[in-house]
Amino acid sequence: MKKIKNYFILFIAAAVLSSCSGLNKMKKNASLVNYNVVPEVLETHAGTVDVTIKGNFPEKYFDKNTVLEATPVLIYDGGETVFENVSVQGEKVQANNAVISYTGGSFTYTNSVPFNEGMMVSDLVLRIKATRKGTTLDFDPLKLADGVIATSTLVELDPQTILMKDNFKRIVADSRMADIHYLINMANIRNTELKSEDIAALKEFMALVKENDRLEFTGTTISSYASPDGELDFNEKLSGKRGETSTKYVKAEFAKSKIEDINKDEFITSEYTAEDWEGFKVEVSNSNIVDKELILRVLSMYSDPVVREREIKNMASAFDALKTDVLPKLRRSKIIVNVNKIGRSDEEILEAIKSDPTALDIEELLYAATLTKDAKEQLKYYEIAASQVPKCIRAHNNVGVTNMKLGNIDAAKTAFEKAQALQNNDVVKNNLGFVALVQGDSDKAEEYFSSMSTSTKESRFGLGTIAIQKGEYDKAVNFFGNDANVNNALALTLKGDLARAKAMLDGMEMCECGLPSYLKAVIGARMDNKDYTVASLKEAVGFNAEWKEYAKKDIEFAKFAEDEAFKAVIQ
Numbered sequence: 001m002k003k004i005k006n007y008f009i010l011f012i013a014a015a016v017l018s019s020c021s022g023l024n025k026m027k028k029n030a031s032l033v034n035y036n037v038v039p040e041v042l043e044t045h046a047g048t049v050d051v052t053i054k055g056n057f058p059e060k061y062f063d064k065n066t067v068l069e070a071t072p073v074l075i076y077d078g079g080e081t082v083f084e085n086v087s088v089q090g091e092k093v094q095a096n097n098a099v100i101s102y103t104g105g106s107f108t109y110t111n112s113v114p115f116n117e118g119m120m121v122s123d124l125v126l127r128i129k130a131t132r133k134g135t136t137l138d139f140d141p142l143k144l145a146d147g148v149i150a151t152s153t154l155v156e157l158d159p160q161t162i163l164m165k166d167n168f169k170r171i172v173a174d175s176r177m178a179d180i181h182y183l184i185n186m187a188n189i190r191n192t193e194l195k196s197e198d199i200a201a202l203k204e205f206m207a208l209v210k211e212n213d214r215l216e217f218t219g220t221t222i223s224s225y226a227s228p229d230g231e232l233d234f235n236e237k238l239s240g241k242r243g244e245t246s247t248k249y250v251k252a253e254f255a256k257s258k259i260e261d262i263n264k265d266e267f268i269t270s271e272y273t274a275e276d277w278e279g280f281k282v283e284v285s286n287s288n289i290v291d292k293e294l295i296l297r298v299l300s301m302y303s304d305p306v307v308r309e310r311e312i313k314n315m316a317s318a319f320d321a322l323k324t325d326v327l328p329k330l331r332r333s334k335i336i337v338n339v340n341k342i343g344r345s346d347e348e349i350l351e352a353i354k355s356d357p358t359a360l361d362i363e364e365l366l367y368a369a370t371l372t373k374d375a376k377e378q379l380k381y382y383e384i385a386a387s388q389v390p391k392c393i394r395a396h397n398n399v400g401v402t403n404m405k406l407g408n409i410d411a412a413k414t415a416f417e418k419a420q421a422l423q424n425n426d427v428v429k430n431n432l433g434f435v436a437l438v439q440g441d442s443d444k445a446e447e448y449f450s451s452m453s454t455s456t457k458e459s460r461f462g463l464g465t466i467a468i469q470k471g472e473y474d475k476a477v478n479f480f481g482n483d484a485n486v487n488n489a490l491a492l493t494l495k496g497d498l499a500r501a502k503a504m505l506d507g508m509e510m511c512e513c514g515l516p517s518y519l520k521a522v523i524g525a526r527m528d529n530k531d532y533t534v535a536s537l538k539e540a541v542g543f544n545a546e547w548k549e550y551a552k553k554d555i556e557f558a559k560f561a562e563d564e565a566f567k568a569v570i571q
Contacts, residue, residue, distance in 0.1 A: 022063040023130045023137040030139050032058045035126065041555060042074075042124060043149040044115035045494075046471030049074070051083065051124065053109045053144065062100040064090040066132040074113070074148070076122035083111045119148040121553045147555035151522055152494055155468045156486050156515060159434035160458040161401045161412075162427045164394035166366035170343040173218070175336050178202040180246050182331045185230070187241035189249055203253065206337060210259055214342045217261040220254075220268045220335065222246050227330040228275035229309060236274035243272045246333035275305055276330045283326045291318040346371050353381055362389045369398065378402050386415075393422040400431055409438055426452040430459045442466045457483060464491065484508050486516045498523050514543035522556045533557070534565045541569060 038052040051072060062068075071085040086109045089097040098107050123146060128139040178198040180189055193199065209215040224243035226235035247270050254262035261267055281299055284292050295318055298311045313319050344352065344364065352359045353368045360368070365385035369378040379402040386395035400415035413435045420428045433448030446466050449459040464479035465487050473495035480488035484504050492501035505520050517540035524533030537557075540547040551557060551570045560566040 022066060023132050023135060026061065026063055026066065026068075026130055027137060027139045029061055030128070030142070032061055034058075035142070035144055037124065037145045040145065041147065041149055041558075042119075042145055043152070044119070045152050046469065047115055048112040049115050049119060049148055050112040051110070053126070054106065055088075055109070056106045057100050057104055059104040060102060062088075062090055062102060062105065063132060064092040064102055066090045066130055067093055067095065067097065068100075069129045069131070070109070071127045071129075072109075072111070072144070073125050073127055074119050074122045075125055076118040076120075078118055081113050081116070081119065083113055086111075115148065115150070115153070117150065117153075120150050120555065122147055147553075147558075149555050151490070151519075151556060152468065152471070154490055154515065154519060154522075155465055156490075157438055157465065158461070158485075158487075159404050159438055160461050161404050161431045161434050162397075162456070162458055163401045164397045164427060166363050166370070166394070168343070168363040168367035170345070172341040172343070173338065174215075174341050175338045176202050176205040177334060177336045180249070180333045180335065181328065182242055182333075184227075184328075184331060185234075185238065186331075187238060187245050189245050194249075202335065202337060203257075206253070206257055206259065209337075209339050210257060216340050216342060217259065217267075218338045218340050219266070220250055220337050222250060222268065222270045222333055222335055224270070224272040224333040225276040225279060225330055226274055227327040228277050228280050228305060229313075229327060232274055232305060236272075239272035239274050242331075242333050243270045246270075246335060250335060277305065277308070279330050280326065283329055284322075287321075287325055289318060289321045289325060291315055291321075294318065295322075353384065357384045357388065362392055362395070365389070366394060366398065369402075375402055375405050379406065386418075391422060393419045393425075393428070396422065397428060397431065400435075404431075404434070404438075409435060413439075426454060426456070426459075430456060430462070433459065433462050437462055437465065442469055461485065461487070464488065467491070468494070486511070486519060489516070489519055493519065493523055493526070498527055502527070510539065510543070512543050514540040514547050517543060518547050518550075521551070522554075525556050525560065528559070530560060530563065530565070533560065534563075534569060537566070538569050 034056040036054045036056075038054070042049050042051060053070075053072060055070070067087055067089045069085050069087045072083040074081045074083075086107070087095075087097040088100050088105075088107050089095050091099060091101055093099075099105070100107070124144045126142040126144055128142065130137045130139065178196075178201065180193050180199070182188075183190070209217060222243060224239045224246060226239040226242070228235075247268060250268060251262060277299070281296065284295050289295070294315065295312060298308060302308050302311065312322070344360075349360065349364050349368050350371055353365065357365065362385060365381065365388065369381040369385075372378060372381075379399065382395055382398040382402055385392060386399055389395060396415050396419040400412040400419065403409075403412035403415060413432070416428055416432045416435060420432065429448045429452050433445045436442075436445035436448060445462060449455075449462045449466075452459055455463075460479045460481070461483070464476040467473070467476035467479060468487060468491050473491045476491035477488065477495065477497075480491065484507060486505075486508075489501045489504045489508075492498075492504065502520070502523050505516055505523070508516060510516050517536050520536035521533045521540060524530070524536055537547070537551055541551075548570050557566065
């Protein structure tokens with residue numbers, strides 16, 4: 001019995017030694033296995049790092065009873081991120097892994113992990129654990145790649161909110177009109193006409209303008225007419241005489257009121273119309289004449305005034321109605337006195353909004369915010385406007401836009417939602433879209449932008465930015481179109497259109513943030529243009545010194561790491 005037990009122990013020991021021998025041999029020859037990483041330098045797109053590893057095992061390497069568990073790991077300062085593992089097995093293993101024959105074989109592994117900035121300076125390492133009949137052995141970690149390119153994260157979250165404009169006009173044109181009517185074939189002005197309500201109102205208006213410093217006369221137009229009945233030559237002379245008598249009357253009224261503007265050159269302009277067919281058409285259309293449709297048809301059929309008059313006179317009953325209801329209204333001179341209303345000056349508006357904003361109307365309140373470059377002052381003025389006119393969508397919207405400018409995102413959202421409650425229009429949708437984008441809710445932002453009835457340059461910028469975040473670079477470029485901005489250039493870079501991206505950035509005014517200049521440096525590196533890279537990076541660092549530290553860990557510049565000119569910029 002003791003002898004059998006000893007044989008069993010020897011058998012177990014032999015089995016263990018056999019397992020260890022097989023595993024040790026695989027570990028020893030691990031360098032014979034060929035691993036290819038795609039891409040050779042890892043990149044992040046759409047917030048993830050994707051990796052494909054292709055492994056090729058040589059003939060007589062893979063033990064028939066062994067399982068290899070491979071785990072890719074990104075190791076960086078302060079931590080590591082582990083990918084899902086993959087297992088392959090020898091021919092005699094009873095499991096569901098990919099089988100590697102003793103004569104050799106291969107496997108392809110694809111997986112992804114969320115990106116974090118620490119991964120920019122990292123090592124992609126493959127950890128391998130071999131198991132054979134219950135015995136395990138860890139292989140030496142195998143380094144596969146260096147770092148992660150993070151250029152896709154350079155997207156600019158620029159909230160392109162839309163301000164709603166004021167309608168303030170300092171000078172507003174105004175006018176008053178009065179008619180002087182004449183008897184048939186007459187040009188003299190009757191006293192009864194000078195006592196009419198519209199003449200009295202015109203004289204009252206002239207007196208008001210004279211006494212008001214914020215009103216000024218700009219001119220007077222007199223249009224005189226004859227009705228379209230009778231001979232054309234006679235009517236032409238008649239309408240001219242009516243113009244003369246009405247002009248004489250207007251001049252006398254200005255002189256009597258001691259309004260000196262009457263002495264200005266061309267202050268009064270006079271014109272006359274021999275036969276007022278347009279006025280005739282309007283009056284007939286507005287009348288209750290039984291045959292008015294027939295009369296209007298004659299006007300549309302004939303353009304010759306003689307034929308028109310003849311055809312209308314042939315309609316006896318209709319013409320009788322015209323003589324009493326329409327034609328007398330056309331024998332007139334129309335007097336229009338034009339003035340300008342002079343609004344408050346910029347200084348007066350600023351003084352009023354600080355001392356007594358209730359004296360200002362909504363247009364002046366909104367305009368006041370455009371008179372200062374101080375965003376905090378602008379916000380104060382828009383808040384006053386929103387308080388005084390709570391149903392003004394523009395005031396609430398502009399409170400939101402200014403809060404966005406100041407970085408008060410939650411306050412901006414509240415203001416935009418108030419505007420939305422008044423009217424859910426495209427401008428408000430655009431602005432709420434950028435709130436969502438800045439707050440990291442790209443899905444909600446896309447929903448707002450896409451719900452707009454008409455896209456705008458701003459909303460397309462938002463959608464293009466979201467497309468970059470999703471890794472959809474062709475789609476992003478389509479949204480941006482020919483608009484020259486750093487995100488468009490970034491999308492072009494990421495889709496490989498380096499020449500167009502470079503041309504776009506070279507034609508842009510550089511931003512003090514330094515981002516466009518830094519992107520130029522990246523493009524230069526990808527085009528293997530050292531001078532352009534160094535010059536652009538120097539420009540970026542000149543705008544913002546923080547790019548110096550970022551460039552040190554950016555693997556885009558790996559090929560220039562030992563170049564003295566490059567090192568001089570980042571050190």
